[in-house]
Amino acid sequence: MSLDKEKIKHVAKLARISVDEAKVDSLTKDLNSIFKFIEQLNELNTDKVEPLTSILNQSLRSRKDEISDGKIREKILKNSPKKNEEFFVVPKVVE
Amino acid sequence: MSNITNQSLSEILESIKSKKISSLELTQAYIKNIENAKKLNAFVTTTFDQALENAKKFDNKPNNELLLSGVPLAVKDLFCTENVKTTAGSNILNNFVPSYESTVTKNLWNNGAFLLGKLNCDEFAMGSSNETSFFGNVINPIEDHLVPGGSSGGSSSALAADLTPATIGTDTGGSIRQPASFTGTVGLKPTYGLCSRWGIVAFASSLDQAGPMTKTVNDCSIMLEAMTGFDEKDSTSINKKKEIYSKNLKDNIKGLKIGIPKEYRVDNMPKEIDELWEKGKKILKNLGAQLIDISLPHTKYALPTYYIVAPAEASSNLARYDGVRYGYRSQKGKDLIEMYENTRSEGFGDEVKRRILIGTYVLSSGYYDAYYLKAQKVRQLIKKDFDDSFTKVDAILTPSTPSSAFKIGEKTNDPVSMYLNDIFTVPVNLAGLPALSLPAGLDKKGYPLGLQLIGKALDEQKILNIGYAFEKNCGYKNEVKKWWS
Numbered sequence: 001m002s003l004d005k006e007k008i009k010h011v012a013k014l015a016r017i018s019v020d021e022a023k024v025d026s027l028t029k030d031l032n033s034i035f036k037f038i039e040q041l042n043e044l045n046t047d048k049v050e051p052l053t054s055i056l057n058q059s060l061r062s063r064k065d066e067i068s069d070g071k072i073r074e075k076i077l078k079n080s081p082k083k084n085e086e087f088f089v090v091p092k093v094v095e
Numbered sequence: 096m097s098n099i100t101n102q103s104l105s106e107i108l109e110s111i112k113s114k115k116i117s118s119l120e121l122t123q124a125y126i127k128n129i130e131n132a133k134k135l136n137a138f139v140t141t142t143f144d145q146a147l148e149n150a151k152k153f154d155n156k157p158n159n160e161l162l163l164s165g166v167p168l169a170v171k172d173l174f175c176t177e178n179v180k181t182t183a184g185s186n187i188l189n190n191f192v193p194s195y196e197s198t199v200t201k202n203l204w205n206n207g208a209f210l211l212g213k214l215n216c217d218e219f220a221m222g223s224s225n226e227t228s229f230f231g232n233v234i235n236p237i238e239d240h241l242v243p244g245g246s247s248g249g250s251s252s253a254l255a256a257d258l259t260p261a262t263i264g265t266d267t268g269g270s271i272r273q274p275a276s277f278t279g280t281v282g283l284k285p286t287y288g289l290c291s292r293w294g295i296v297a298f299a300s301s302l303d304q305a306g307p308m309t310k311t312v313n314d315c316s317i318m319l320e321a322m323t324g325f326d327e328k329d330s331t332s333i334n335k336k337k338e339i340y341s342k343n344l345k346d347n348i349k350g351l352k353i354g355i356p357k358e359y360r361v362d363n364m365p366k367e368i369d370e371l372w373e374k375g376k377k378i379l380k381n382l383g384a385q386l387i388d389i390s391l392p393h394t395k396y397a398l399p400t401y402y403i404v405a406p407a408e409a410s411s412n413l414a415r416y417d418g419v420r421y422g423y424r425s426q427k428g429k430d431l432i433e434m435y436e437n438t439r440s441e442g443f444g445d446e447v448k449r450r451i452l453i454g455t456y457v458l459s460s461g462y463y464d465a466y467y468l469k470a471q472k473v474r475q476l477i478k479k480d481f482d483d484s485f486t487k488v489d490a491i492l493t494p495s496t497p498s499s500a501f502k503i504g505e506k507t508n509d510p511v512s513m514y515l516n517d518i519f520t521v522p523v524n525l526a527g528l529p530a531l532s533l534p535a536g537l538d539k540k541g542y543p544l545g546l547q548l549i550g551k552a553l554d555e556q557k558i559l560n561i562g563y564a565f566e567k568n569c570g571y572k573n574e575v576k577k578w579w580s
Contacts (some may be wrong), residue, residue, distance in 0.1 A: 008452065015410060015455040016417075017448055018436035030449060030510055037511050038399045041469050044476070051471035052478060055287050055301060055527035060330050075194035079421035088419050091431050 003031050100124050100257040104166070104314040107260050111157075111165045118150040118157075118165035125167055125211060129258045131580035135234045137243075137253040139172045140180050141212035149209035161207030162321045162341070169259040171250050172213035173220055174200045174305070175294040179210065183296040184218040184228035184246075187416050187423045187442030197294025198326045199263065199305045206321040211259060215249030218444045219413065220270055220298045222246050223516040226507055227446040234503075235278060236575045237542055241500040244274030250308050251278040255575050261309045261318050265295060267302045268401055269496075269520025272532035275308055276495035276545030279534040279573030281315045281562070282308045284520075286552045287527035288333035291326035299408035300331075302401075302524040310573075312533070312562040316340035319555060335553070343556055346564040349383030351557070354488035358394035359519060361497060367538040368494045375492055375535055375546045378568050379561070387488050391480040396473050397522040398514060403457050403470035404525070409447075410454025416442060449510065478526040485551045490558055493519050495532040495545035523549055531558045536571050543573060 005024050008031065012019045019027065073086070082089040099107065099116055110116045126143050146167045153165040175181045175193035182188045200210070217227040225233040225248025233248040235241035236256040243252040247264025251274030254262050264271040266284035275282025283306045290305040297303065307318030320340045326332040355376065360369065376386055418424035418438030425437035443451070457466035484491065497518055506513040523530040528549055535546040546565075550558040 003456075011452050011456045011459065014459060015451050016414075016432070016435040016439055017443070017451060018433075018440040019448075020440070027449070027452075031452065033509075033511050034402060034449075034453060034514075037514070038402050038466070040399045041396055041403075041473055044393075044396060044473060046469060046472040046476070049472040049475050051468055052475040053471065055478070056331060056333070058333070061334075063327070072194075076420075078194055079191055081418060081422070081424035090419055091428070091434050093431050 003028060003035060100128055100260070103311045104261040104309060104317060105311065107166060108164065112159045118153040119147065121165070122146050122150040122167045122211070125258060125260075128256070129212065132256050132258055134579045135236060135252050135256055136231050137215055137233050137249040137256065137258060138169065138212045139182055139184070139215050139230050139249070142179055142210050146209055146211045153207070158207060162317055163203060163206040163208035166208045166260055167211040168203060168208045169211040169214050169253055169262055170200055171216050171247050171262070171264045173216055173265050173296045174263070175296070176200055176210060176213065179213065181213065181296070182229070183220070184216045184230060185443065185447070186229040187439070188296070189229065189423060191421055193294070195294060198291035198328060199295065199322050202322050202324055203263070208321070214253055214262065217246035217248065218447050219296065219409070220246040220265055220267055221409070221446050221450055223269070223273060223513055224501070224506065225249065226503065227444055229444060232503055235500050236579070237278060237500060239578065240502050241542070242277070242503055244277035244500065246270040247274050247308065251275055251280055251282075254278065254280050254308055254310065255573065256577070256579075261307065261314050263305055263318065263322065264308050265303055265305050266524065267298050267405060268524050269517040271306045271308055272520050272530060272545070272547060273496050273516060275532045277500035277543065279543030279575070280308055280310060281312055281534065282306065282532045283315050283319060283555070284523060284530050285319065285323070285555060286333070286529045288331050289529070289553070289555070290322050291324070291329040291332050293326055293328040297412040299405040300412060301408060302405060312559060312566050313341065313344060315531070315562075316344050316559050333553070338556060340556055340559060344563050345560055346567055348379065348561050348564045351384045351490065351561065352387050352488040353379050353384045353561075354387050354389035354484050354491040356389050356391045356394065356484070356491060356493060358391050359493040361518065364497055365538070368497065368544065371536050371544050371546065372492070372494050375565070378565055379492065382564050382568060384561070389484045389488060389491070391484060391522070393473065393476045393480050394522055397477055397525055398518055400470045400473045400477065400525060401517070401521045402453065402514060403466050404474065406450040406454035407458050407467050408454070410451045410458065413447070413451055418442070446510070474525050477522055481522075481526045481528060490561055491549040493547045493549065495519060495547040499538045499540065499542035499544055519547060528552055529555045529558060531562050533562050533565055534571060534573050535569055
């Protein structure tokens, strides 16, 4: 299958990345060559193969439902590009 | 004293212990080297003041009982370091100062080492040449127009140039072993789950592993021992007794069975790589190992599988960079969505965007079965190939890379040819196995080449032992001319 420009713009929208119109052509070319490479997998019949979901032979541990952390609001807000005393600040979302 | 930085980590530790050199003198010697090596562009951040303070503190009250007593170390800038900027080689994290320390670096500091600086890498560890870093490409100390490999290119360059006595990198598809091979150094990717991933900037969580990069195999065993340990904060951390790799290192490999997979002889592989492989087989055979031909039939499908799995995981991991909680935020855009789109467009570089788009596409509605599920099935087959082989052999010997270091700019316009660099390293990540890249010789141009030893899960000690025996008998020592200072 091949990816056209419209499809790529749609995927970019899903990924929340704005794509520069001038770069769409080269991006289309690159992604198509990558997908051509990836699609070698279609040579293989995998009908009877179980997908691998974890490389470890162990199930995920559960832990006690206890508070082990907290009261670090300042640390969490420290790296925010825009904040007030208690909150992250984003562009207005409700009128 | 003037040559202290040429030495291996274990020799340096000995000098500190016997008070031949103080930690402060050692640290000053590395700082001088780093300041003279700005051309290599190996560092994103240096922490000299902090390192000098720590060195003085050690000298005042030396504790030589620890694995890394009094040693300054630079680490890949993918490890979060408390109150020290951590960029992952990206513009989007250019101003990020973590308020916490990664488990692996904390383990190093608990073992007596301290931070010297943060090393350049491909953006979010996505690359094989260190050319995707926002902070510019890194130069291979072997020659000024060569890439140092990637993504741990700052690590390999700094190590080979004597800017740090040892270092750590991360390996998602070869990012420790390929740069080690390109710079004539030792690099180990441990078993998935052996080193905690907590506090490492995530790329592909089912593949990422931290590991040591060193000048010798003995150094590698010391660093691995210092890094590892069960960590509650990583849900995939393996809970097992801690191993004493350095004490158990031995060079007797008599009777071990070494698998030679025929699928690793690929088309257009330079003759020199083949010859190097032959040389490696001969050395191990002379040491009493038994060579056994094996087959890993799905090898050729490892890279296509990787380029579905890794981007898919990356696209979800990198969704967190939204310009709200940390990192770069674009000033452009009239609403929240536009702010996201512009932030991510301006903050990420081309390779990262490419992989996010691949990942988003293969996970999107209607395509999941055709790509992601298919890849997970092939990943099962690749793992099974290794499982089957390891019923017959103790370890597997292959070349580390299909070529020596290439020129800066040589592969940047062709993503697939860049990806092909990881053809021998990627299968190991997909199967979660440990693998060691060893410097083994030079090609015609005088560039280093590496051989790779792959082990069973959690069998690091065995591949370290084989590597240790190999190193003693291989008759090759990496020589780097300091043309930059």
